[in-house]
Amino acid sequence: MNKNLTWHEASIGKEEYRRKNGHQSGVLWFTGLSGSGKSSIANQLNKVLFEKGIQSYLLDGDNVRHGLNSDLGFSEVDREENIRRIGEVAKLFADSGTIVLSAFISPYQKDRDLVRASIPEGDFIEIHVDCPVEECEIRDPKGLYKKARNGEIKGFTGIDAPYEKPLQPELVLDSKTYSVESCTEQVWKLLQDKKWVT
Template identity: 60%
Template sequence: MEVSHNITWHNSIVTKKDRREQNGHESFILWFTGLSGSGKSTLSNAVAKALFDRKINNYVLDGDNMRFGLNKDLGFSEMDRTENIRRIGEVAKLFVDSGQVVLTAFISPFQNDRNQVRELVEQNEFIEIYVKCPLDECEKRDPKGLYQKARSGEISGFTGIDSPYEEPSDPEIVIETSLHSLDDCVKQVLDYLVVQQYI
């Protein structure tokens, strides 16, 4: 995508550092990635509530929700999926600059797309969380009935069935939702943030 040559970046008087100091905490991206049905939305919202209870300003960007507005013009081709993640990465970067924690729940199946989002922000501002769950367990859950539609041929190019999911090569956190309760999964994320001095 070509950038216009007739634009100039305008620096803000209030800086990211200023906003962090006013908020009283760091700002960063918690990027939840995993198969459909793995528990990304459930876990990200539960973590958001736990952070909110600690008075940490945060917001959840959910994959389906974003397709009702900002990304409603995108389909599910590989090109559209890449553009979907590019846009979300740019929005997430704005949240980090605003001094808030942003949690994103997107399948984001391609490693290169996730890497490009990581490169948008500074070191230690992108925390990749692999919400790991076996495909057969995701299919059993099938909260939206999408796996059934994919198996019957109603949906094509569905991640995990006839479109690949590239597991994170070196995520900061791996949460196995099929092995742990939601409370335990939330605790794993919070423990990491505490140990790494994010919160």
């Protein structure tokens, strides 16, 4: 880091934003295979939070790669940098009193652990959207599994690139068995149990 840089303390901090908003802030990190339902669940939860007057924001993997991370590919190094950047953005939103919903495959445990370590304890919730790759292939909403099987996409998570399931997530959602609405309710209950919302 440049030695000429100095951290500037803001006059309004996270606790002031939380008091103003009337709820906790932090990062909900949805991880799982492509097609597991991460984005659908995060979108539904974001809608619920919005309707309840809770300050929230959704960061979605595909959308972020259209702008902030448009210069990154899908090598292991680029995936690591993708998640590092998202972690930093999510932390900024959380500091503003916002509940951040991050929906990213984020296949490597070490990358998710680095994001967790960069955020104050208790402000990061890892949610594993667990769905077998066979079911994700059947769904294949973007046609990516078919392309990966045909060799059109290399290094595709779950096919020829690994996905490391979370070791100790705060919540596991069985998205093969349960609907988007049911999974959303499970996350909402967790937020209530942790007193992020009332």
